[in-house]
Amino acid sequence: METENTPVEGEFYLLRPDVRGGDRGHGVVLENESALPLPEHLSEPPSAGGIGSMNEMPRLRYDSRIGEMPGDLQAGFKGYWLVSEALKSAMQTMDAEGFSFIKCEFRLEDGSEAAPHYLCEVVRVLDAIDEEASSVNILTDDYPNGKYYSIGGGAKFAFRRSVIGTAHVFRTPYTSNAFCDRTMRDFLMESGFGRYPDARGVRLTDASDI
Incomplete structure (x- = not known):
């Protein structure tokens, strides 16, 4: 039965x-947004987009006038998530085939390189x-x-x-x-x-x- x-x-x-907390949000700018394809779940057909079809590295810049440094998981990057190295490691440990990542070039206000961050999408x-x-x-x-x-x-x-x-x-x-x-x-x-x-x-x- x-x-x-x-x-x-x-x-x-x-x-x-x-997104709970009521702060002013993150202050990270995706400088080459127009050059990056949409994620697979927003593309039509899906094979036309996604991290796997990116031809250049995402370029990020922090601007404290806009907001704070990002959390370990942040939305608002052309449909992708922005994730920290620590969260990326946890995600890959649990389900490496379920996610796709690409490392970003991420600069702070003084021009120095920020800690590693990645654009991420769930591809399964x-x-x-x-x-x-x-x-x-x-x-x-x-x-x-x-x-x-x-x-x-x-x-x-x-x-x-x-x-x-x-x-x-x-x-x-x-x-x-x-x-x-x-x-x-x-x-x-x-x-x-x-x-x-x-x-x-x-x-x-x-x-x-x-």
Whole structure:
């Protein structure tokens, strides 16, 4: 007898930058933004974009007049994440095939080189959300894949575990959000990421009740 699928608390998590705190944000400028392709999940077709298709190194410049130095996970870079060396190491330890990275040239205000930072994207895409068992607002107008799962008003996601298999991180074709499993969530937290209020830029939200 087949068991009905439902959202399961503590099984999968939304992995995203933590924008809580109310500060003025980061002060990092992506100087050659126009020369860089969009991430795979924003490109049409996906093979037309992404870190793998970059022909030049991203150039970053810090400007204290704009904001603070970035956290370990920062959004706002043409759809890519900006990650620190420490977070990159943790991500690769858990799921090296799920992420793609490219090192940035990052200069401080005095012209010196900042600590290593990387543009990052989640490159594994799995149609793993059980739509019928989930509670989510589905938008259908003018989306490349025909629909989009919006979490703006909240969502309760159920997943098809047979599709996910041993993957620890993934996106889906119908949302730009990234998800990780409990194993990766626990590893990130044990490594010092995602523990509010000192989350180091990482936010982990239970996907069963966003």
